[in-house]
Amino acid sequence: MATHAVLRADDLWAGYPGTHVLRGVNLEIRSGDAPLGIVGPSGAGKTTLVRALHGQIRPVQGTVTFNDRPVHRLPRREGKTFKASVRFTSQDSLTVTDPRLTVARSLGLALGEARKAGRTHATSMGDLLDAVGLPAGFSTRRLVTLSGGEKQRVALAAALATRPEILVLDEPLTAVDPQSRVNLARRLAGLLAELDTAVVLVSHDLELVERTCREVHVLSEGTFVATGPLGELLGDAEQHPTVRELAEAAPLAAQRFR
């Protein structure tokens, strides 16, 4: 198994029939990288970028590669490595899991997957639940009985359990209430620093990104319009209008840099 996963987009143009959403995106994520935030307003193309990185959408121009091979046509062996090394979770990633499973079984399967891929780690089920702010008692609950926000937290815990080299989180906590989201972000930041997983957090929630990622890319109309430490971007008087709008929509995050 590769020990240095590299996921790259080079001059990536992609979208849907009749529409270009991504317009020349360049991005490189290497295992071991510090958490990276990708922020942008609704409709900027964040989810489309995640789909393209996952290989679900083919580039119209440019490439998305995993260890130098195009992700949408990886040979079998590399495809398996890609699946084990790069993990994607979205708002509804739990809908594909059997809803009758208990939380413990679901996390147990994820830990088993990590073992199979040679990615064992010392994290216990209790640690995982704690990292996502759920009490240990949740382990016996069936997924079908959980609220949307609780399901998202379990999905996040399962993704962490597999200990991928790169973890792409697309709006991972939208169903969690704002106060819990802030607490969770704080816990997560600690855990992410411990795991040697490069996390890409894709979100329009600047508060969440501000607490977990130092470096951010700002996506607007399918292009990165600003890149850098969030504090510098928010503190820059000559901000790009999109950065200004994001800052105005998240006054608490912006305030911390004044």
Ligand SMILES: Nc1ncnc2c1ncn2[C@@H]1O[C@H](COP(=O)(O)OP(=O)(O)OP(=O)(O)O)[C@@H](O)[C@H]1O
């Ligand atoms: N399956 C699809 N077919 C056609 N157009 C689509 C499809 N999915 C998304 N789009 C369009 O692509 C553009 C980008 O959508 P995308 O979901 O990538 O944005 P986003 O930044 O993730 O937005 P949000 O924060 O609201 O989730 C939007 O204009 C959207 O309407």
